Each structure stands twice: as C-alpha cells, then as structure tokens.
Amino acid sequence: MEADAAALIGAGLAYGLAAIGPGVGIGIVVGNAVQAMVRQPEMAGQVRTTMFLGIAFTEALALFGLLLFFILFGAGG
Amino acid sequence: MSPDLLILAASEEKSGLFLILPDPAELVWGAVSFVVIVFLIWKFAMPALDRTLEARRSAVVSQLEEAEQAKGAAERLRDTRQQELDQAAQEADRILDAARSDAESLRQEAVDRAAAEAAQITERARAEAANEHARVREEARREITVISLDIAEKVVGSQIDSSAHQTLVDDYIRELERETAE
Amino acid sequence: MRFPIVAQVVEVPSDVNVLFDWPDVLPLGINRVVLLMFLATAATFLFLYLPVRKARVVPTKMGVVVESLVDFVRNGIARDTIGSQSAKYEWLLIPMFFWILFLNLFEVTPLINFPVTSRMAIPAFLAVLVWVVFVFVGLRKHGLSYIKNSLIPPGVPKALLILVIPIELISTFLIRPISLAVRLFANMIAGHIMLTVFFLTSASYFVLEPKAVAFVIPLAFAIVITGFEIFVAVLQAFIFTLLTAVYIESSIHVEH
Numbered sequence: 001m002e003a004d005a006a007a008l009i010g011a012g013l014a015y016g017l018a019a020i021g022p023g024v025g026i027g028i029v030v031g032n033a034v035q036a037m038v039r040q041p042e043m044a045g046q047v048r049t050t051m052f053l054g055i056a057f058t059e060a061l062a063l064f065g066l067l068l069f070f071i072l073f074g075a076g077g
Numbered sequence: 078m079s080p081d082l083l084i085l086a087a088s089e090e091k092s093g094l095f096l097i098l099p100d101p102a103e104l105v106w107g108a109v110s111f112v113v114i115v116f117l118i119w120k121f122a123m124p125a126l127d128r129t130l131e132a133r134r135s136a137v138v139s140q141l142e143e144a145e146q147a148k149g150a151a152e153r154l155r156d157t158r159q160q161e162l163d164q165a166a167q168e169a170d171r172i173l174d175a176a177r178s179d180a181e182s183l184r185q186e187a188v189d190r191a192a193a194e195a196a197q198i199t200e201r202a203r204a205e206a207a208n209e210h211a212r213v214r215e216e217a218r219r220e221i222t223v224i225s226l227d228i229a230e231k232v233v234g235s236q237i238d239s240s241a242h243q244t245l246v247d248d249y250i251r252e253l254e255r256e257t258a259e
Numbered sequence: 260m261r262f263p264i265v266a267q268v269v270e271v272p273s274d275v276n277v278l279f280d281w282p283d284v285l286p287l288g289i290n291r292v293v294l295l296m297f298l299a300t301a302a303t304f305l306f307l308y309l310p311v312r313k314a315r316v317v318p319t320k321m322g323v324v325v326e327s328l329v330d331f332v333r334n335g336i337a338r339d340t341i342g343s344q345s346a347k348y349e350w351l352l353i354p355m356f357f358w359i360l361f362l363n364l365f366e367v368t369p370l371i372n373f374p375v376t377s378r379m380a381i382p383a384f385l386a387v388l389v390w391v392v393f394v395f396v397g398l399r400k401h402g403l404s405y406i407k408n409s410l411i412p413p414g415v416p417k418a419l420l421i422l423v424i425p426i427e428l429i430s431t432f433l434i435r436p437i438s439l440a441v442r443l444f445a446n447m448i449a450g451h452i453m454l455t456v457f458f459l460t461s462a463s464y465f466v467l468e469p470k471a472v473a474f475v476i477p478l479a480f481a482i483v484i485t486g487f488e489i490f491v492a493v494l495q496a497f498i499f500t501l502l503t504a505v506y507i508e509s510s511i512h513v514e515h
Contacts, residue, residue: 049339053505056498060438063445067097070448097444102288103296103380110300111384115354117300122307123353125314126329129322132314 007076011069018065025058222246295375299361307357332356332500340504341511348507351392355385356500359443363492366451367485374492377447379440386440389503394432397510408513439502446495450488457481 033051037044099107225246226239284290307329310321318326337345337352362381366374376382397405410427411420457477464474 049501052494052498053501056442056502057438059446060442063441063449064438066445066449067441070097097379099380099383100288100290100292100378102290103292103378104384106289106293106296107381107384110296111354111358111381111388114300114303114358115350117304118307118354118357119350122304122311123329125308125311126326128314129311129318129326133316133318136316 004076007072011072011076014072015062015065015069018068019062022058022060022062025061026055029054029058218246218250221250291373292375292378292380295365295371295373296362296381298371299358299365299375303354303357303361306361328357329353336497336500336504340501341508344511345504348392348396348504351388352500352504355503356496359385359499360493360496363447363496364489366447366454366492367488372454374447374451376443376495377451379444382440382444385443385499386436389439389506390432390436392503393506393510396507397513400511401513405510405513409509435506439499443495443499446491450484450491453484454481454488457484 029051033047033054036047040047222243226242229242284294307325310319310325315322332353333345333349336356337349341348359376359381362375364374365371366377397409401408409431410424412423412427415423457480461474461477461481464471464477468474
C-alpha cells in the first residue's frame with residue numbers, strides 16, 4: 001500500500017511540477033507573440049503560426065509530465 | 078488496489094506504461110487506415126477537387142474569351158454603325174449642298190430672268206418713247222408746216238406752192254435742230 | 260471509489276485498468292477504437308470527396324469549405340513552411356491533416372464522444388511515419404552528410420562536440436517523433452478526461468439531487484470545455500501537420 005501511495009503522490013507531483021515550467025514558458029511565448037503582433041500587425045499571421053509552434057514545443061514538456069502521471073497512476077491505481 | 082491485482086500487474090509487468098503504449102492491433106489497423114485514406118484521397122478526392130478547380134478556371138477563361146469576343150463584336154458593330162452614320166452625314170451634306178446649289182441656281186435664274194425682263198421692259202418703253210417722240214415730232218412738224226403755210230398764206234395772201242413751202246419749213250426746222258443739238 | 264459521487268450513479272470498476280481494456284468486437288483485434296478508426300477514415304474521405312464529386316463551376320457551401328481547407332493545408336501549411344517543393348509532400352500532409360482532424364473531432368461528436376487519437380496507436384504510427392519521411396528526405400537530399408550536418412551545428416567549438424552531438428542526436432531523432440506523438444495523444448486524452456469528469460459529475464448530481472441544481476455548474480464547465488476542445492482538436496491537427504512540414508523543411512535545408 002505504501003508503494004501505491006507513493007506512486008499516486010508521485011503522479012500528482014509529476015504532473016504538477018511538470019506543468020510549472022511550460023506554464024511560464026507558454027506565458028512568455030504568447031506574451032511576446034502578442035507584443036510582436038501589436039508592433040507589426042501586418043505580420044500577425046506569421047507570428048501566430050510561429051506562436052503556435054512555440055506553444056507546441058513548450059507544451060510538450062507538460063504533456064510528458066501528464067504521461068508520467070498516467071504511468072504512475074496506472075502503477076499505483 | 079487489491080493485492081491479487083497488484084500481483085497480477087507485477088507478474089504481467091503491467092505497469093502504468095501500458096496506458097500510453099499503443100495497442101498492437103490498433104497500430105496495425107491505424108496504419109492500414111492511413112494507407113487507405115491516403116489512397117482514397119489521392120485516387121478520388123484530390124482529382125475531383127482538381128477537376129472542380131480546373132472546371133472553374135476554364136469557365137472563367139472561356140467567359141473571359143466570350144467577353145472578349147462580345148467586346149470585339151460590339152466594336153465591329155460600333156464601327157459599322159459609325160461608318161453608316163458617317164455615310165449618312167455625308168449623304169445629308171451632299172443633298173444639302175445639291176439643294177443649296179439648286180436653290181442658288183434657281184435664284185440666279187430668277188434674278189437673271191427678272192433682270193432680262195426688266196431690261197426688255199425698259200427697252201420696250203424706251204422704244205415706245207422714241208417712237209412716240211418721233212411720231213409727235215413728225216406730227217408737230219406736219220402741223221407746224223400746215224400752220225406755217227396757213228400763216229404764210231395769210232401773210233403772203235397768196236397761194237404758194239405747197240411743196241416749195243414745205244422745203245422752206247424743213248430747212249428752218251433742220252436749222253433749229255442743229256442749233257439745239259449744239 | 261475514487262469518484263464517490265459518480266460511483267453512486269455509474270458503475271465504476273474496481274480497477275482503473277479495466278477502463279483501458281478494450282474487448283474485441285470482431286476478430287483480428289478489431290475493437291471499438293478500430294471501428295471508430297474506420298469510421299473516421301470513411302468520414303474523412305466522404306468529407307473531402309462528396310462536395311467536389313461533380314466538377315461544379317459554382318461550388319456548394321461544403322465545396323467551399325473543402326476547397327478552402329485543402330488550400331489552407333496546401334498553401335498555409337505546406338508551401339509557407341517547405342517552400343517551392345511543397346507539392347512533393349502533399350501526399351502526406353493533406354490526408355494527415357484531415358484524418359487527424361476527424362479522429363480528434365470524434366471527441367466532441369455526440370454519441371461517439373471518444374477521440375481515437377487519445378489512444379497511442381495512431382499518434383505513434385504517424386510519428387514514426389513522419390520520422391521515416393524526414394530522415395529519408397534528408398538522406399536522399401544530402402546523403403550521409405545529412406546526419407553529420409544535423410548532429411553538428413555550425414560554429415560549435417570542437418571541445419563541445421562531445422556534449423552537443425548526443426544532445427542533437429536525442430533532440431532530432433528521438434525527441435522529435437516522441438514529442439510529436441505525445442503532444443497529440445496527451446492533448447486529446449486530457450481533453451477527453453476533462454469532458455468525462457465534468458459530464459459525469461453533472462449527470463451524477465442530476466440523478467442524485469435534481470432539485471439542488473448543483474449539476475448546472477459542472478454542466479456549464481463541460482459546455483465551455485466542449486467548445487475549447489473543438490478548438491484543441493483543430494489546433495492539434497494543425498500543429499501535427501505543421502510540425503511535420505517543419506521537420507521535412509529542416510531535412511531539406513539542413514545546412515543552417
């Protein structure tokens with residue numbers, strides 16, 4: 001049971017901690033993208049595409065954390 | 078989680094990893110589905126889409142051509158009309174000119190005729206006047222002769238030969254005429 | 260058990276693994292997921308084919324939708340990213356985009372409510388396919404120097420190479436496909452879980468205490484999240500296709 005509990009606690013921590021960095025990162029990406037779009041509205045389309053790319057790369061880290069959550073959750077569940 | 082399940086999980090190495098690993102059957106069927114969808118799309122959907130786009134393109138092109146042709150036809154028609162109009166204007170000018178010259182000649186003719194008539198009338202009047210003048214003078218001369226004779230008969234009291242008398246009077250008148258002519 | 264409110268209404272299995280144990284409904288391992296896969300494949304094809312089946316000069320409304328979406332993938336994703344040679348990779352990008360889109364949209368399709376991409380099979384398969392394609396493109400374009408150029412960034416001091424090469428190797432040839440698959444899979448499973456939690460909570464409250472109108476709150480959340488998940492479904496199909504194009508482009512122009 002202790003192992004299960006540890007796995008479940010680990011699952012929660014894994015995703016929670018994994019979400020911090022990408023959360024900040026996506027904030028930076030989107031914030032700068034908005035700034036760029038405001039400065040150069042004619043480039044907004046390209047900036048938006050690049051922004052989504054940046055979000056996708058950043059978000060992947062959080063999603064790895066989510067997977068880790070599933071692995072640990074499955075182990076402890 | 079009950080202990081027997083834990084044992085089961087451990088024995089089959091069923092950690093949570095299986096939640097995120099692909100199921101082999103799904104993997105195979107997914108690959109098959111993707112091959113099928115790629116085949117279907119490129120065999121049917123994309124050619125159909127290209128046909129649609131091509132149909133639209135050719136429709137636009139043919140409509141443009143039609144418009145071009147219609148424009149050309151309209152231009153030709155306009156040119157023809159313009160030509161006809163020009164011709165009509167020329168015709169009108171010609172007719173007007175003809176009419177004008179006709180009128181001019183008619184007027185000239187009328188003026189000429191009037192002038193001729195006037196001249197004729199004047200001539201006739203002059204001739205009549207001359208005739209009258211001559212006749213009156215002849216008459217006057219004759220009367221003067223007669224009167225002179227009468228006077229001379231009375232003065233002379235004798236009968237003078239009428240013809241000699243006449244010669245006398247004529248001489249006198251001729252003398253008179255010469256003097257007046259001078 | 261773990262969801263006490265839901266457990267009173269819905270029969271919650273004692274073991275969460277049961278939720279992921281998909282029984283075959285047909286032989287050859289055809290379970291519900293595979294059936295939905297087939298359904299999505301058919302739907303994708305019909306969506307792309309039926310509106311443009313007849314070469315109409317004046318398109319139908321669906322025809323306009325299909326044409327503009329295909330044009331978006333062709334020009335907005337492929338050509339803007341890859342450049343003039345993008346037509347060579349449309350065979351992959353166009354079916355990929357629409358297939359993923361339909362598989363994702365099953366998440367919010369009534370009566371289906373299950374994103375097929377929340378199972379790892381299709382993301383993994385597509386990621387491996389993309390990996391094969393961009394490695395193949397790089398090798399065909401540059402030969403073995405493709406590997407060298409993608410492992411050794413220009414301007415790196417020789418001493419650092421021992422550190423840089425493994426990092427580049429992992430990030431280019433390992434993390435790329437894994438993150439590609441994980442991004443799609445995890446996004447969809449997260450959305451699916453969110454929708455499930457809110458709808459089931461709402462349904463449970465409704466069954467247990469219909470007069471308390473507490474069920475309205477999770478229901479409102481669920482409706483909002485449904486809209487968000489439609490956005491996510493489209494966005495993930497777009498991101499997956501866009502990243503594929505980016506990877507192919509980076510293989511073509513490997514010299515920085």
